[in-house]
Amino acid sequence: MPATEYAQVITGWSYRGLDAVTLSNDRLRVVLLPSLGGRVWEITHVATGRQLLWHNPRLAPALVAFGTGYDDHFVGGWDELFPNDLPEDLAGEPFPDHGEVWSAPWAWEVLPGPDAAVRLAVTTRISNCTLVRTVRLAPGSDAVDIELSITNGSGAELPMLHKQHLAVDLPPGSRIDLPPATAEISDFGRPRAGAAGEVFDWPTCNGVDYAGAPADDGAVSELLFASVEEGWCACTGPDGTGIGLVFDRAVYPSVWTFASWGAWRNHRVAVLEPCTGIGLSVAEGAASGRHRTLVAGETITTTFSAVVYDGVRQVTRISGHGVGAQVEGERR
Numbered sequence: 200m201p202a203t204e205y206a207q208v209i210t211g212w213s214y215r216g217l218d219a220v221t222l223s224n225d226r227l228r229v230v231l232l233p234s235l236g237g238r239v240w241e242i243t244h245v246a247t248g249r250q251l252l253w254h255n256p257r258l259a260p261a262l263v264a265f266g267t268g269y270d271d272h273f274v275g276g277w278d279e280l281f282p283n284d285l286p287e288d289l290a291g292e293p294f295p296d297h298g299e300v301w302s303a304p305w306a307w308e309v310l311p312g313p314d315a316a317v318r319l320a321v322t323t324r325i326s327n328c329t330l331v332r333t334v335r336l337a338p339g340s341d342a343v344d345i346e347l348s349i350t351n352g353s354g355a356e357l358p359m360l361h362k363q364h365l366a367v368d369l370p371p372g373s374r375i376d377l378p379p380a381t382a383e384i385s386d387f388g389r390p391r392a393g394a395a396g397e398v399f400d401w402p403t404c405n406g407v408d409y410a411g412a413p414a415d416d417g418a419v420s421e422l423l424f425a426s427v428e429e430g431w432c433a434c435t436g437p438d439g440t441g442i443g444l445v446f447d448r449a450v451y452p453s454v455w456t457f458a459s460w461g462a463w464r465n466h467r468v469a470v471l472e473p474c475t476g477i478g479l480s481v482a483e484g485a486a487s488g489r490h491r492t493l494v495a496g497e498t499i500t501t502t503f504s505a506v507v508y509d510g511v512r513q514v515t516r517i518s519g520h521g522v523g524a525q526v527e528g529e530r531r
Contacts, residue, residue, distance in 0.1 A: 204338040206315040214240065215259055220307065222315035222336040222343075227507060229315075229336055229343055232276070235260055237305035237319040237332060239277040239365075242343060244440060244507045251442040251507060252276050253366040253468045262304075265324065269297035275366045275468070277505070281349065282326055282359035282493075283481045289358050292325050299323040300330060301364075313338065327353045328493070335521075342445075342504040342524040351493040358485035359493050362455065362474040363444060365505065369467040372437030374411045375456055376514040376528075377401050378429035382409070385479065388420035389462050401425055410513075417461035424477045425454045430503075431517040432456070434469045439510045439531040445517045445524065446473045446503035453477045473503070 209221040214232065219240070222229040230241035240260065243250045254275040263272050278301045283289060286296045303321050310316040315336040322329045333346040351357055379401070386395035391414075392407035393399065402410035413419045432454045433443030455472035476490035484490030493499070504520045514528040 206313065206336055206338040206340075208309050208315045208317060210309065215261065217260060217262070220309075220317055222317065222334065224315065224336050224338050224340060226339065226341050227336060227343065229334070231307075231317060231319070231334060232260060233307040233319055234262060234304040235274075236278045236301040236303060237307070237321065238301075239334070239343070239505075241276070242442065242505065242507060244509065247438075247440050247509055249436075249438075249440045249509075251367060251440070253368045255466070263302045265299075265302055266295040267302055269301065272302075273366075277363070277365040279332075280360065280362040280364055281323070281330065282328070282357060282361070284360065284362070285479045285481075287480060287482050289481055290326070290353070290355055294325060299325055305332075322352070326351070326357055326359075328357070337521045340522045340524070341508065342506045342521055344502065344504045344520050346500075346502050348498055348500045349493070350498040351495055354495050356495060357493045358481050358490060360474055360476050360481050360484075360490055361499070362472050363446075363451075363503070365442070365444060365471045367434040367442060367469045367471065368436065369434070369458060369460065369469045370436060371416055372412055373469070374435050374513065375458060375469055375471075376410055376433045376435065376443075377425055377454060377456070378427050378431060378516070380425040380427040380454070382423045382425040383477070385422040385424060387422040387479075388457075388459070389418065390421040391415065391419045413460055420457075420459040420462035422455065422457045425456065426452060426477065427454050429516070430473070432471050432473065433514040433517060433526075434471060435511055435514060439512060441508055441511060441514070443506050443508070443514060443517045443526065444471055444473055444503060445506060445520065447501050450499065450501040451475060451503075
């Protein structure tokens with residue numbers, strides 16, 4: 200590899216009292232907070248100095264009790280939800296708001312090898328499922344690569360969802376790009392066009408472009424469920440720097456997008472959410488075939504990546520992983 204390319208893991212430090220781990224190479228700096236849901240807290244693009252993930256300006260990261268309500272403790276970064284979103288009963292057990300793993304401490308270890316790599320793991324206290332996630336950053340790569348497994352150790356069927364939950368800054372002039380998709384408007388928030396339950400071909404609903412910033416910027420918040428034809432999604436800032444997720448559509452056939460253009464608690468944030476199903480209620484979705492069921496002993500495995508890019512006005516496709524990741528689109 201060229202002399203300027205490297206990858207390393209830095210341990211032994213803390214952020215606001217939480218143990219922190221840094222993965223870095225010549226292109227990206229990635230900070231993990233294992234004790235707070237194993238979340239990725241920062242992804243910084245070295246060339247531009249841009250930190251891509253949204254942080255709540257009114258709330259610092261801190262340990263939270265299991266079962267705490269999610270929205271009032273939504274600090275930002277990139278976490279994941281399992282096995283539910285809404286608090287509801289599944290397989291005869293009550294599950295807390297946004298599931299079991301976002302607030303739980305994850306065990307972690309540094310892996311040897313030429314890449315900067317950290318393996319994190321958690322076994323859930325209600326469903327007895329084990330999630331293992333390896334975060335990997337290769338030398339010379341603009342992508343954070345994730346290897347994930349979910350194993351149902353409960354001995355019974357579990358209706359479930361698994362969802363990535365990556366929060367991105369959303370200043371005026373930003374845009375959200377998806378592949379060809381059929382999108383459904385949820386009943387959460389104040390969407391710019393259409394009504395709850397309405398279905399449209401992304402990105403145009405009633406003549407309004409959902410990909411770009413709304414005309415009534417500052418007064419819109421919207422949650423959409425998109426059934427995508429390809430496994431990627433992206434959010435790009437007005438300066439052309441952005442971040443996208445590329446994933447296996449066989450595992451994540453949908454992308455949920457939440458965008459608050461100032462209307463939700465005065466925040467400006469987009470959340471990119473590749474998901475195993477569609478709809479806020481897992482119980483209702485499993486009954487209707489819109490959410491899956493994890494059978495006893497079953498393991499789901501998948502890989503996906505967060506890809507950082509700059510100089511792009513509109514993303515038309517993201518493909519590949521690691522140093523092979525490619526972002527296609529209109530250049531600035």
